[in-house]
Amino acid sequence: MRMHPRWLLLCACLACCGTLRAESLGKSIGEAEALLAQLQKQIAGKPESLRVKLPARNQHHSLKELGLHPLCQPPVLVRAAPPVRAMSQCMGMQFSGGGMTQVQAAIFWDHSGSAWQSGRVLRMQVNDLRRMRTEPLEDVALDSEQAMVQGMAQATAQELQQLDRVWRSLVDTPLEEWPGWQAGMPEAWPEDLLALHRDGRLRLSGSRLRGLHAWQAWWTPLAKPAAVEALVGVPSRLEGVVPALQLAELQLGGRPFAMVLLPANRQPTQAHALWSDRQWQLLMVRLDARS
Known part of the structure; x- marks a missing residue:
């Protein structure tokens, strides 16, 4: 035929x-994971240095100001090729005259130059604890993102952990064989x-x-x-x-x-x-x- x-x-x-491709893929993922470790350290130690844009708002706020940094899951890799992209799933509590709300945010970060500087919340889930009502808020940019990002924005913590395991498994994928x-x-x-x-x-x-x-x-x-x-x-x-x-x-x-x-x-x-x-x-x- x-x-x-x-x-x-x-x-x-x-x-x-061959081996060159295997080393290239593994090396790229390893370098990206090192940048994610820096981001995690920055979230925990210097949240005021990270600027975040919320859905339907033009201004940026510091991660510390939003109160999301204490309960951020470890960042998960979105893209290994430069510019490296990552996502953090963060949770916080907000108090107002109407009561207390719980916020869960999917924050996507782009590594620019030599630093993580700003992120964008593509999806938020606001849980009004007094009224027992949950409301999702999505950024308009989410519609133009690829399917992977849309899926990650709605993913559970367990699903994101599974994605992280997939990335780690690819480091040792024996392409040379x-x-x-x-x-x-x-x-x-x-x-x-x-x-x-x-x-x-x-x-x-x-x-x-x-x-x-x-x-x-x-x-x-x-x-x-x-x-x-x-x-x-x-x-x-x-x-x-x-x-x-x-x-x-x-x-x-x-x-x-x-x-x-x-x-x-x-x-x-x-x-x-x-x-x-x-x-x-x-x-x-x-x-x-x-x-």
């Missing part, structure tokens, strides 16, 4: 993905196929599955690297849906996501690279929708 040029390129990328892939990969990705797992399980969005049997016949006997959990369809700007390699699956905001590798020359329509080198880009994509 004649291979389509785009699959030849994907196979070539897999074959040449990936062999070249066999010829014969089908050309067209089935329209409603979201993911094809290594154990044969399917994640579908509908019944338009033309070509699925060809993909199953190619995928099932293939000797797959241990790090690859599944193939995931990712929409690209120029080539329709292209397969990416799933390294991990998790939940954010109650929705399923996958951490995937895509060849660096592909242009995904919505998901932005969390890390990249000359061969690969690391993405977080929704598994219940095309993203």
Whole structure:
């Protein structure tokens, strides 16, 4: 069977993905985690030095002024590539004439230059303890963020801990052990196929599955690297849906996501690279929708 040029390129990328790529990914995550440790120390020791913008407000307030710093969970990595981005889930109490309210805020921080200086609350949950009423407040910028950020803004503490574990596991992902892939990969990705797992399980969005049997016949006997959990369809700007390699699956905001590798020359329509080198880009994509 004649291979389509785009699959030849994907196979070539897999074959040449060596120790250099593994070191590059692990090094980038390690450097980003060191910056997150600095942010955590700054939140705990110098909250007055961090400026935060609240939803629907133009002015910035210090984290200390907002009273959110005492109960901030450790920052979680959002993007390992510069500028490094992180998220903190913080909680505080506010007192007013109307009573006491509990505030939970999803604060996204961008590392600029050599310091963490400002953050933006993309989502707040205000719990009026007197009236027993909870009201979410979202920043207008949240609508334009990629699906990963929207999921993180609504994530539970347990889901964020799971994401942190995924990042840490990627440091030691043995990319250098990936062999070249066999010829014969089908050309067209089935329209409603979201993911094809290594154990044969399917994640579908509908019944338009033309070509699925060809993909199953190619995928099932293939000797797959241990790090690859599944193939995931990712929409690209120029080539329709292209397969990416799933390294991990998790939940954010109650929705399923996958951490995937895509060849660096592909242009995904919505998901932005969390890390990249000359061969690969690391993405977080929704598994219940095309993203």
